[in-house]
Amino acid sequence: MTGGLRTAEWKALRKVILARDMHTCYVCGTPEANEVDHIRPRSKGGADYDPENLAAICRRCNLLKGNKVGQISPFLGTKSTPLDFANSDLSEIVPISPNFQTGLNDNKPDITETAVPNVVAPGGQLIGSPTPRLRALPVAGDSERADQALAFAESIGIKLMPWQVTALRELLQTTNGKWTRRTLGIVCSRQVGKTELAKVRILAGIYLFEEKSIILMSVNAQQAEMTLYQINEIITNNPSLMGLYQRYYLTNGKQEIRFKNGARIIVVAATSNGSRGLSADFVFLDELRTITPEAIEAVSFTMNARPAAQMLTVSNAGDKTSKVLNDLRDKAISNVSPSLGWLEWSAHPSRKIDDPKGWVEAVPALGHTMTEEVLRHSLATSDPMTFRVEVLCQFVDNLASPFEPGAWEACLDKDSDVTPGATTYFAFDKSYTHKYGVLVAGQKVDDLRVKVKVLQVFESQTALDDRQLASEINAYILKFKPRVLMYDKWVSQNVMDYLKSSGVQLLDVSGRVQNDASNRLAQLMTHRQLVHNGDPVLTEAINACATKITEYGWKLVRRKSQGEICAALSTAMVAWYASQPQATAQIIIS
Helix, strand or coil, rough: CCCCCCCCHHHHHHHHHHHCCCCCCCCCCCCCEEEEEECCCCCCCCCCCCCHHEECCCCCHHHCCCCCCCCCHHHHCCCCCCCCCCCCCCCCCCCCCCCCCCCCCCCCCCCCCCHHHEEEEECCCCCCCCCCECCCCCCCCCCCCHHHHHHHHHCCCCCCHHHHHHHHHHHHHHHEECCCCEEEEEEEECCCCCHHHHHHHHHHHHHHHCCCEEEEEEEHHHHHHHHHHHHHHHCCCCCCHCEEEEEEEEEECEEEEEEECCCEEEEEEEECCCCCCCCEEEEEEEEECCCCCHHHHHHCCCCCCCCCEEEEEEECCCCCCHCCCHHHHHHHHHHCCEEEEEEEEECCCCCCCCCHCCCCCCCCCCCCCEHHHHHHHHHHHHHHHHHHHHCCCCEEECCCCCCCCCCCHHHHCCCCCCCCCCCCCEEECCHHHEEEEEEEEEEEEECCCCEEEEEEEECCCCCCHHHHHHHHHHHHHHHHHCCCCECCCHHHHHHHHHHCCCCEEEEEEHHHHHHHHHHHHHHHCCCCCCECCCHHHHHHHHHHHHEEEECEEEEEEEECCCCCCHHHHHHHHHHHHHCCCCCCCCCCCC
């Protein structure tokens, strides 16, 4: 690009760069930088518009550097914006090996261990999955516009990674001449190229699909502004795009790019008034996890007057406060409408944070622009919960079942039963309201399988009588003579106190052990090593389970608006204990 920025434009960009680099000088690292330097001076071909050529610098280092080309230091390297593919040589990108396998699926929420048999390409390098682990039900449609956009991206120097191609094809599929997905949500790890994907979609909308109004929105306004700067840079660096381009505008604090045919790309505030009075053909909504219901409702109204409008939302995982993200995710996975799509690259809830399989599932840029070394460094230096949410995209309060679809049904044996005389294990769990409780028994079928049965459900309109509960449980103890009775001390300790003289071993299964029990139940179900008789109480409890991430991994919790899961928790305890290797006596004769 020739020529520099106008004064107002430079001031706006300077403010963004200083905020991005947190006023840290990229030369000496001092946190008092108030100037912005062209790493490669303009006189030597450096661009004004390119954020990657700009960095915060202190006054002293700026004077010493003069007109020399700066050296990228660790200070800048950890704080600069993501790699701009339009200005990078990606010819060295590692191709997807035909022998590489990932959790390819059509509509399987939360696939489990056996669905990802191999995550290592020949040679040992991890490659991120090109397809999402979780998605909305696919819909048949026309891919012509996606093919046009892919060719367009290549023509302007943007080479997309395999996962971005997958996402772009989903986004640009059409049905009867309109977008199949009026709204598409994408969840994947940070720094993998979500914004790069959005740039291709935005530019294709302007140059291929004759869209006239495009809105960029993010709670972090500077992030949306940075996306606008990078789009402007792509345009001004491609002569084939300059014919339609008019100029970049900064007026009354609002930033936009205008085109000669009347089209506009506008940055709006993520508020209820930010998009008032606008109509949009396409909306790019970044960081959905932090968007408020009022903001998304307001920007959604901008699409109402455009029958062929479309919205793309991107994010990493959220938590219980991420209402907009959680609601959209829940609806998409439930397939409430073919116009609502969902692509989620996330580690299965059962994955530990250092499990490479989880990295493959959640970081699709792994092996392309992201390396294992970077992830290991992040794991070593980040808060574990932050790593789960931002890298593994594990929802802190998961709305999806932790069990493989169809696994519970596959474990059904209507003739299964537990009988006195066999080696038996008991588990009891009570709800936090103390109005509901379940006693479950388990017995080993063989060396691998465990059968379970609900022995009794205890329910009352008021708090259950712990003494009476103990008496009724003791009757089953006398009948089955179990080796152990397991419980969670936080809800059932009083009942167990009454059973101390029953002669059965009492075992507290709370805290970290509860996580192990939850994971073990999921494994047994996946490998069809759990046997049940289809008891409706137990089936309802299994269906009501969700996952919660804790410092020890994940554990079973009740899905919101669903029934009690005491039967599932008791089953998890029994399955965990019964499936452990049992010690056997040995006679050694010398």
